[in-house]
Amino acid sequence: MADLVSHPDEVKVVSRRFGLGATNIDRHLELDGYKAVQKALAMEPDAIINEVKNSGLRGRGGAGFSTGMKWSFVPKQSAKPKYVLCNGDESEPGTCKDRLIFEHDPHSVIEGVMIAALAVGAQSGYIYIRGEYRYLSIIMQKAIADAYAKGFCGKNIFGSGRTLDIYWHGGAGAYEVGEESALMESLEGKRGIPRIRPPFPAVVGLWGGPTVINNAETLASVPHIMLGGAEWFAKMGTPKNGGTRLFCLSGNIAKPGVYELPMGYNLKKMIYEVGGGIPNGRKLKAVVPGGASCPCLTADEVDVAMDFDSVAKAGSMLGSGGVVVVDDAQCIVKFALRTMKFYQHESCGWCIPCREGTDWLKKTLVRFHNGGGMKKDIDNMQYLAENMLGRTFCPLGDAAAMPTIAFVKKFRKEFEDHLDGRPCPFEKAGAAELAFAH
Amino acid sequence: MKFSDEFETRFAKMVTNYPTRRSALVPTLLFAQDEVGYLSDEVVAELASRLDVTVLEVHNVISYYSMLTTKPRGKFNVQVCTNISCLVRGGEELLHHCAKKLGVGNKQTTPDGTFTLEEVECIGACSWAPAVQVNYDFHENLTTEKMDRILDEYKRKATQ
Numbered sequence: 238m239a240d241l242v243s244h245p246d247e248v249k250v251v252s253r254r255f256g257l258g259a260t261n262i263d264r265h266l267e268l269d270g271y272k273a274v275q276k277a278l279a280m281e282p283d284a285i286i287n288e289v290k291n292s293g294l295r296g297r298g299g300a301g302f303s304t305g306m307k308w309s310f311v312p313k314q315s316a317k318p319k320y321v322l323c324n325g326d327e328s329e330p331g332t333c334k335d336r337l338i339f340e341h342d343p344h345s346v347i348e349g350v351m352i353a354a355l356a357v358g359a360q361s362g363y364i365y366i367r368g369e370y371r372y373l374s375i376i377m378q379k380a381i382a383d384a385y386a387k388g389f390c391g392k393n394i395f396g397s398g399r400t401l402d403i404y405w406h407g408g409a410g411a412y413e414v415g416e417e418s419a420l421m422e423s424l425e426g427k428r429g430i431p432r433i434r435p436p437f438p439a440v441v442g443l444w445g446g447p448t449v450i451n452n453a454e455t456l457a458s459v460p461h462i463m464l465g466g467a468e469w470f471a472k473m474g475t476p477k478n479g480g481t482r483l484f485c486l487s488g489n490i491a492k493p494g495v496y497e498l499p500m501g502y503n504l505k506k507m508i509y510e511v512g513g514g515i516p517n518g519r520k521l522k523a524v525v526p527g528g529a530s531c532p533c534l535t536a537d538e539v540d541v542a543m544d545f546d547s548v549a550k551a552g553s554m555l556g557s558g559g560v561v562v563v564d565d566a567q568c569i570v571k572f573a574l575r576t577m578k579f580y581q582h583e584s585c586g587w588c589i590p591c592r593e594g595t596d597w598l599k600k601t602l603v604r605f606h607n608g609g610g611m612k613k614d615i616d617n618m619q620y621l622a623e624n625m626l627g628r629t630f631c632p633l634g635d636a637a638a639m640p641t642i643a644f645v646k647k648f649r650k651e652f653e654d655h656l657d658g659r660p661c662p663f664e665k666a667g668a669a670e671l672a673f674a675h
Numbered sequence: 676m677k678f679s680d681e682f683e684t685r686f687a688k689m690v691t692n693y694p695t696r697r698s699a700l701v702p703t704l705l706f707a708q709d710e711v712g713y714l715s716d717e718v719v720a721e722l723a724s725r726l727d728v729t730v731l732e733v734h735n736v737i738s739y740y741s742m743l744t745t746k747p748r749g750k751f752n753v754q755v756c757t758n759i760s761c762l763v764r765g766g767e768e769l770l771h772h773c774a775k776k777l778g779v780g781n782k783q784t785t786p787d788g789t790f791t792l793e794e795v796e797c798i799g800a801c802s803w804a805p806a807v808q809v810n811y812d813f814h815e816n817l818t819t820e821k822m823d824r825i826l827d828e829y830k831r832k833a834t835q
Contacts, residue, residue, distance in 0.1 A: 239802070239803055239813075239815070240815075318694075327799050328796070328797055328799070329797070330758040330759050330760065330796070330797040330801070331759060331760050332797075332799065333799045333801045333803075335799075336799050368701075368702075368705055369798050369799065369808060369811075370799065371811035372811065372813075404692045404693075406701075407701070407702035408701060408702075408740070409702070409704060409705045409741075409742045409743050410741035411739060411740050411741065412796065423701055424693075424698060424701075425697065426695070426697035426698045426701060426726070426728070426736065427697075427700075427736060428735060428739035429739060444694050444695065485801055486802060487760035488759070488801075488804075489764070493801075493802040493804070494802045495802055525759065529758070529759055529797075559760075559801060561759050561760050561763075561801070571762075572759060572762065572763070575757065575762050576759060579759075579796055582741075582796060583796065585739070
């Protein structure tokens with residue numbers, strides 16, 4: 238069970254019921270649970286979609302696409318059944334927020350899935366949780382069973398005459414499955430190889446039916462929007478970036494933890510005030526602002542508002558909310574190598590730029606970090622990464638390339654310091670023994 | 676082949692959750708692995724026939740997912756995360772420490788069959804790094820001393 242933290246600047250919306258025993262359905266009901274879905278049942282589907290659109294809610298998985306807009310792409314009429322799929326395959330390094338939602342407020346996810354289903358006219362919703370989160374799968378399955386027992390799910394929900402089934406589904410270890418078309422393949426019992434688009438899932442998704450796929454945090458936000466209103470939610474954030482966000486502070490920071498802060502909260506303040514700054518008398522070197530796939534920001538670049546558009550303007554991405562803080566005792570070449578080792582491991586091998594690109598970059602970085610680097614490797618790594626961009630089947634190739642380009646561009650001197658057979662200037666004594674790790 | 680009643684109850688329900696039986700494959704493989712210890716030829720053949728897919732297709736799926744294995748593992752699978760958030764808080768040192776203490780390398784099992792050591796990718800414990808999962812249990816905010824106590828505790832459990 239993960240520890241909870243708090244800070245006075247937090248605005249608790251999605252985390253409102255954390256630590257209050259809301260996994261228990263009766264306790265959840267005392268805390269306004271399942272009121273939003275009843276409100277939605279009395280609304281026209283388009284009115285639900287408009288409410289979510291107007292709230293400025295954008296996908297919390299990383300892409301930041303307007304949730305209401307995504308729902309509006311689902312055709313009204315469909316010969317095949319429509320589906321809602323909750324993406325709880327949280328695996329972006331640096332991200333541990335959906336875990337807390339499942340642990341403390343699983344019913345908010347169920348309710349979010351139900352509202353999405355009402356909005357698009359689906360009768361089934363699936364909640365996909367990564368395989369490593371076994372204890373959360375148990376919590377979720379119990380929550381679903383409790384919701385059925387109360388008559389909230391299944392046939393004739395809340396006496397409305399409507400049928401809405403909610404199911405749990407589990408993964409078995411694969412980062413790439415977090416990509417929405419790969420997620421559908423996985424749910425269909427296959428390797429998580431991404432599908433070519435178009436057609437987009439909203440038109441041809443699970444088992445060929447129109448499908449809405451949203452991140453768990455996105456869906457958990459929806460009931461609060463329905464109850465508090467679009468305007469209330471939108472106002473908490475910055476223009477076009479409604480609401481709050483669960484930021485996962487990790488790395489070299491005094492008070493790591495998951496904090497819910499308004500969209501647009503200043504990153505520098507987040508690190509030094511909310512997170513308590515850099516411990517052990519060290520200085521900030523870099524921050525990965527939104528999970529491993531986001532280009533790092535240097536210590537001079539952290540005075541930025543944490544919303545999708547401002548972070549994009551600063552040359553990175555808000556991503557999945559995983560803020561990884563790196564101090565000046567860390568080696569960026571090593572950090573880049575560990576990042577690439579991850580993408581190389583997770584690449585499915587379906588398309589060549591990603592399969593070969595991640596492998597070459599990893600091999601080069603391993604050799605480079607071990608003192609076998611050549612000057613031309615530095616430019617070659619950047620060139621190789623730049624040539625992966627936009628040339629892969631799914632965003633995994635971009636996710637591997639983007640951080641690499643930033644590491645090389647922004648920390649070129651650190652790469653150069655590894656040249657001519659010099660040992661890594663940051664390596665601690667005895668660290669060479671760790672070589673088996675690669 | 677025979678699975679537990681709990682498995683059978685869950686399986687019977689799961690296959691009704693989807694329009695195609697095959698959709699139950701990934702979670703079912705993991706549940707079967709939890710019971711048997713690994714995905715033996717017998718388990719693969721059984722699930723292939725139950726879910727109307729070929730043995731080859733099942734193997735295809737198994738090889739994609741990192742948690743699924745066709746080789747037996749130790750009783751306790753010690754999965755040390757060394758991804759970025761853990762890396763900067765001593766994840767690699769922790770992995771090295773476990774390797775030394777257990778006397779095995781990555782993806783190797785101790786001769787008594789108690790422990791398998793595995794370096795894993797992000798397990799979603801970033802704000803509580805460095806972190807380790809032993810089977811499904813999370814152990815977080817670790818130091819080498821804490822890790823020693825945890826491994827000793829599992830060792831004790833194994834001999835009970």
